[in-house]
Amino acid sequence: xxxxxxxxxxxxxxxxxxxxxxxxxxxxxxxxxxxxxxxxxxxxxxxxxxxxxxxxxxxxxxxxxxxxxxxxxxxxxxxxxxxxxxxxxxxxxxxxxxxxxxxxxxxxxxxxxxxxxxxxxxxxxxxxxxxxxxxxxxxxxxxxxxxxxxxxxxxxxxxxxxxxxxxxxxxxxxxxxxxxxxxxxxxxxxxxxxxxxxxxxxxxxxxxxxxxxxxxxxxx
Amino acid sequence: xxxxxxxxxxxxxxxxxxxxxxxxxxxxxxxxxxxxxxxxxxxxxxxxxxxxxxxxxxxxxxxxxxxxxxxxxxxxxxxxxxxxxxxxxxxxxxxxxxxxxxxxxxxxxxxxxxxxxxxxxxxxxxxxxxxxxxxxxxxxxxxxxxxxxxxxxxxxxxxxxxxxxxxxxxxxxxxxxxxxxxxxxxxxxxxxxxxxxxxxxxxxxxxxxxxxxxxxxxxxxxxxxxxxxxxxxxxxxxxxxxxxxxxxxxxxxxxxxxxxxxxxxxxxxxxxxxxxxxxxxxxxxxxxxxxxxxxxxxxxxxxxxxxxxxxxxxxxxxxxxxxxxxxxxxxxxxxxxxxxxxxxxxxxxxxxxxxxxxxxxxxxxxxxxxxxxxxxxxxxxxxxxxxxxxxxxxxxxxxxxxxxxxxxxxxxxxxxxxxxxxxxxxxxxxxxxxxxxxxxxxxxxxxxxxxxxxxxxxxxxxxxxxxxxxxxxxxxxxxxxx
Numbered sequence: 001x002x003x004x005x006x007x008x009x010x011x012x013x014x015x016x017x018x019x020x021x022x023x024x025x026x027x028x029x030x031x032x033x034x035x036x037x038x039x040x041x042x043x044x045x046x047x048x049x050x051x052x053x054x055x056x057x058x059x060x061x062x063x064x065x066x067x068x069x070x071x072x073x074x075x076x077x078x079x080x081x082x083x084x085x086x087x088x089x090x091x092x093x094x095x096x097x098x099x100x101x102x103x104x105x106x107x108x109x110x111x112x113x114x115x116x117x118x119x120x121x122x123x124x125x126x127x128x129x130x131x132x133x134x135x136x137x138x139x140x141x142x143x144x145x146x147x148x149x150x151x152x153x154x155x156x157x158x159x160x161x162x163x164x165x166x167x168x169x170x171x172x173x174x175x176x177x178x179x180x181x182x183x184x185x186x187x188x189x190x191x192x193x194x195x196x197x198x199x200x201x202x203x204x205x206x207x208x209x210x211x212x213x214x215x216x217x218x219x220x
Numbered sequence: 221x222x223x224x225x226x227x228x229x230x231x232x233x234x235x236x237x238x239x240x241x242x243x244x245x246x247x248x249x250x251x252x253x254x255x256x257x258x259x260x261x262x263x264x265x266x267x268x269x270x271x272x273x274x275x276x277x278x279x280x281x282x283x284x285x286x287x288x289x290x291x292x293x294x295x296x297x298x299x300x301x302x303x304x305x306x307x308x309x310x311x312x313x314x315x316x317x318x319x320x321x322x323x324x325x326x327x328x329x330x331x332x333x334x335x336x337x338x339x340x341x342x343x344x345x346x347x348x349x350x351x352x353x354x355x356x357x358x359x360x361x362x363x364x365x366x367x368x369x370x371x372x373x374x375x376x377x378x379x380x381x382x383x384x385x386x387x388x389x390x391x392x393x394x395x396x397x398x399x400x401x402x403x404x405x406x407x408x409x410x411x412x413x414x415x416x417x418x419x420x421x422x423x424x425x426x427x428x429x430x431x432x433x434x435x436x437x438x439x440x441x442x443x444x445x446x447x448x449x450x451x452x453x454x455x456x457x458x459x460x461x462x463x464x465x466x467x468x469x470x471x472x473x474x475x476x477x478x479x480x481x482x483x484x485x486x487x488x489x490x491x492x493x494x495x496x497x498x499x500x501x502x503x504x505x506x507x508x509x510x511x512x513x514x515x516x517x518x519x520x521x522x523x524x525x526x527x528x529x530x531x532x533x534x535x536x537x538x539x540x541x542x543x544x545x546x547x548x549x550x551x552x553x554x555x556x557x558x559x560x561x562x563x564x565x566x567x568x569x570x571x572x573x574x575x576x577x578x579x580x581x582x583x584x585x586x587x588x589x590x591x592x593x594x595x596x597x598x599x600x601x602x603x604x605x606x607x608x609x610x611x612x613x614x615x616x617x618x619x620x621x622x623x624x625x626x627x628x629x630x631x632x633x634x635x636x637x638x639x640x641x642x643x644x645x646x647x648x649x650x651x652x653x654x655x656x657x658x659x660x661x662x663x664x665x666x667x668x669x670x671x672x673x674x675x676x677x678x679x680x681x682x683x684x685x686x687x688x689x690x691x692x693x694x695x696x697x698x699x700x701x702x
Contacts, residue, residue, distance in 0.1 A: 118427035121403060130399075137392060141385065153381060160388045167392060171399045173407025176347035180391070183351045187384060190358060 005053040009125055012046035013132040013166060017108060020139040020159055024104050025097050029082055029151065032091065033075045036155045040070035043162040050169045053125075059169055062181045066165060069185045070158060077192050078151060093146055100146045107138040129170030136163030154191050161188065225275025229283065231266035232291065232338050235259055240331035244324055252327045253306030259331060260295070260302040263338070267295040279409050282344030285697055286485075290341045290478050293556055297470045297563050298334050300671035304567045305330065305463035307668040311574050312461070317367065326366060326461070333359040333467065337475050345412045346394045349479060353390070353443065356472060357383045364460035375455035382452040386442025390479070393435030397486070400428040417486050426492030433496055436483045437503070443476035445530050446537060447507040454518075457526030458579065462570030465522055469529040470563035474555055477533065481540060481701060488543070488702040500541030501631065507534025508638035515645035520579045521569055524649060525562065528605060531642050532558045538635060539620045540701065542627070548698035550619035557612040557679050558605075564675035565601035568594050571667040576660050581649060586658035591665055595654050597672050602650045604679050606643040612683035 019039045026032045044066035051059030093100065111134035119127040140160035144153050161184050168177045239259035246252050270291065274283050283291075309326065312318045318326065333356055340352035361383065365376030401411035404423045410416050421429075438449065445453040457465040480500075487496045511531035518524035536558065539551030571594055572587065573579045587595030604611035617639060624632040 114431065118425070118431060119399075121425060122399065126399070134392070137388070144381070144385065150377070157381070157384055157388070160385070164388060164391050164395070167395045171395050171402070173402060174347075174395065174398050175409050175412060176345070176351075180347060180351060183354055187354060187358065187387075191380065191384070 005049075006125060009046070009049055009053065010128055012042060012049055013129050013170075015042050016046060016162065016166060017132050017135050017139070020136050020143075020163075021101070021104060023155065023159055024100055024139060024143055024146075027091050027093065027097070029091060030079065032152060032155055033078055033082075036158065037071045037075040039159055039162055040066055040075075043165060044071065046166060047169050054169075054172060056173070058178050061178050062165060062169065065178075065181055065185055066162070069189070070162070074158070074188065074192055078154075081192070082151065091147060091149055091152055094148060095146060100142065104139050104142055107142060108135040111135040111138055123172070126170050126172060130167055133163045133167035133170065136160070136166065139163075154188075157191070158188055223275070225273050225283075226278075228266045228269055228273060229275055229281055229342060232263055232270075232295070232342065233335060235263045235266065236331040236335040236338065240328045240335065243331060244328035246324065246327075247320070250310070252323065253302075253309055256327050256330060257299070257302045257306055260299040260334065263334065264295040264299045267291045267338075277344050277413075277415055279413060280345050280348055281342045282414060283342065284415070286481075286700055287341050287478070289552065289556070289694070289697055290474060291338065293474070293559055294337055294341060294471050295334075297559055298337075298467065300674060301463050301466050301470070301563060301567075302330070303668055304466070304570070304671045305461075307666065308461070308463055308570050308574070311666065315574075322366060326363065329359045329363050330463070330467075333363070333472075337471055340475050341478060344414050345409065346397060346414070346417070347412050349482075350387070350391055350394050353440070353476065353479060354387050356475065357387060357443070360456070360460075360464065360468060360472060363464045364456045366461055366464075367459070369459070371455075372459040375452075375459035379452040379456045382442060382449070386439045386449065388439070389435050389442075390439025393432045393439055393483075396428055396432035396435065397483070400424040400432065414482060418489055421486045421489035422491060424486075424490055424493075426490055426494070429487060429490055430494045433483060433487050433494065434499075437480060437496070437499055440476045440479045440483075441503060444473055444480065444533050444537065445507070446503045446533065447510040447530065450507065450511075450530050453530060454523045454526040457529070458520050458523040462522070462566055462573065465526070466563040466566035466570070469526070469566065470559040473529065473533050474559060477536065477540075477555070480537075484540065485700075485702060497541045497543050500537050502541075504534045504536070504538030504541055505631065505634055505638070507531065508538065508635060508642075512638045512642035512645065515642055516648075518649075519581055521573065521581050521584065521653070522566070522579055524581070524646075525565055525569060525605075528642065528646065529558075529562055531638070532562070532605070535617065535620065535635070535639075542620075542624055542631075543702060544623065544627075545695065545698050546623040547620060548701045549695055550616045550623065552694050552698055552701075553682075554613065554616035554620065557616060557682065560675040560679050561601055561604045561611075561613065564672045564679075565598065565605060567672040567675075568597040568601060571665050572598065575663050575665045578660070581653060583660050584653050585660070586654070586656045588654045589656075590658035590662045593669050594665060594667060597669065597676065599650060599654050600676050600680075601672075602646055604676065606646045607639060608643075610680065610683045612679045615683055 019042055022035045026035050044063045047059055048063040112131045115131035115134055137160050140156045143156035168174055243252055270283055270288055336352050336356035340349050343349035361376050361380045364379055365372050398411050401417055404420050405411050442449040484496045487493050508531050511527045514527045536551050536555050539547045576584050607613045607617045621632050
């Protein structure tokens with residue numbers, strides 16, 4: 001594989017980690033949606049590039065799904081939900097942004113230190129993509145933990161999913177990637193519909209999950 | 221001539237799927253319950269005949285000695301639960317808790333869930349199994365939120381978020397396994413097939429497998445309900461319709477555990493990889509101890525039995541973690557008995573909550589006096605689940621403890637403490653629930669007692685006498701599990 005294709009793949013995967021960091025410090029709702037759309041665009045570019053250099057045309061489908069569903073439909077739908085429900089526009093975080101960023105840096109270092117040594121026998125592309133995708137997954141988990149509101153948790157979950165798609169395309173020749181990404185899209189679509197249909201706002205007057213906790217029945 | 225083997229497998233998958241579509245379209249409320257039962261019965265027939273006719277594994281589906289036990293148990297409990305569900309749901313419609321639209325939705329989801337679980341058990345492909353477990357998660361999330369009360373929605377949301385994260389972690393583990401396998405058996409579907417993975421596991425890169433197993437154990441472990449990943453489980457059991465609690469405890473947790481076991485088999489076949497046992501033993505023991513103490517703090521009857529499920533999944537994970545022919549044998553049997561007993565308990569608890577109009581244990585008293593059949597059913601079930609002789613669970617717990625004592629006495633002591641604490645808690649609560657002067661509503665129940673007592677009779681009979689053929693079969697599977 002020539003250097004240029006490697007470098008481009010590297011750029012996209014590294015870009016995804018960067019955008020994950022941007023998600024981590026974003027404290028306004030609409031800003032978060034825009035950054036997430038960017039996250040989805042980067043992952044779809046990355047998958048499309050992999051499809052091109054691995055000569056795997058079916059991956060273009062995955063890229064297209066990522067682009068259409070996660071960069072366009074879901075951000076637009078969430079945007080509407082936020083407007084319709086009139087959720088407060090800033091996001092409360094658990095712990096300061098600075099602390100979260102530091103933790104994020106630690107997680108990236110951790111995933112590189114974990115992944116690179118054990119994938120020594122795999123190709124360069126696979127190694128780096130896997131390290132980056134683990135970083136994206138861990139950053140997504142961090143985001144889900146450090147945010148108190150349902151929409152940011154969904155976005156955190158979807159960024160985890162983007163990381164997984166990156167990992168699945170990096171594992172060369174993996175079958176069922178398209179099917180898995182379709183299954184995942186259904187899951188995500190359902191989450192979004194879930195917020196709307198379950199009318200969390202209507203029932204609880206908030207989508208702040210800390211408020212939801214009040215309703216747990218009989219738990220100590 | 222058409223071969224019957226593949227046809228049977230297709231029946232196990234597509235009878236539930238087809239009837240799900242049918243039930244979604246079917247408007248009549250009374251008939252749907254019976255149709256649901258009928259579909260579950262045909263699925264059970266098809267799976268039972270797998271003992272006689274076994275199809276060859278294909279690239280996507282497989283029937284082997286390990287999963288056949290799970291499939292038959294799955295379809296059996298699915299059938300009995302559908303019988304219970306018919307009478308339970310009829311009552312819910314009468315009292316107006318469910319509208320006809322939700323009823324259709326409920327039945328369609330019930331069969332979709334059966335399809336997903338059967339697919340997860342039959343899958344010969346790690347990716348396909350993952351998709352099936354995800355589908356099962358989705359359908360149960362929808363069913364947990366069925367009543368649309370704030371508490372039910374909160375439970376569904378929590379289950380959704382935790383379940384999805386678990387599923388995501390499991391997918392990462394699955395990708396790592398594929399990576400390890402594709403270096404040896406080549407790219408493509410082969411590198412995801414169970415039978416190929418187990419055969420070639422020794423040549424896989426052990427480091428990759430180690431990392432993969434950690435993700436898989438945490439991911440599927442979330443669905444098993446292992447502490448500290450269990451937070452969704454009590455809420456989901458307490459707030460959903462009771463037939464779903466029965467299916468969740470009795471079947472879905474088993475399916476997730478089955479996934480862990482399959483990967484454990486791959487791990488143990490590789491000599492360089494980390495031993496999966498200690499990890500599973502730790503999580504299992506933690507679950508037993510945590511759940512045992514939590515049992516004292518429950519006020520909701522369904523929540524209490526949900527914690528008891530965490531405890532038992534802990535025991536089973538512990539047994540499989542210890543490994544060896546004896547502990548595996550006990551673990552498999554324990555899993556079977558737990559499925560039967562716990563679903564029987566939920567059958568009785570469901571009707572109890574309906575006649576009493578509450579799930580709060582402080583408001584339920586003297587059940588053996590006011591509703592003798594339900595009350596004694598609950599007493600029998602609870603005695604079976606805490607492991608009193610002569611019920612089957614006593615025997616399996618005894619086997620697990622003795623086989624552990626021979627190897628790791630300290631662990632056995634910790635396990636015994638957990639079991640005794642749980643026994644104390646459940647008997648304490650049971651005393652209040654079942655005996656004394658009746659309290660609260662005393663409306664007669666129109667319950668179907670057949671499924672409950674059928675399960676309890678099976679557990680009792682198995683505790684007293686287990687046919688040698690069955691013992692041989694379970695021992696054979698236990699050896700395969702390594």
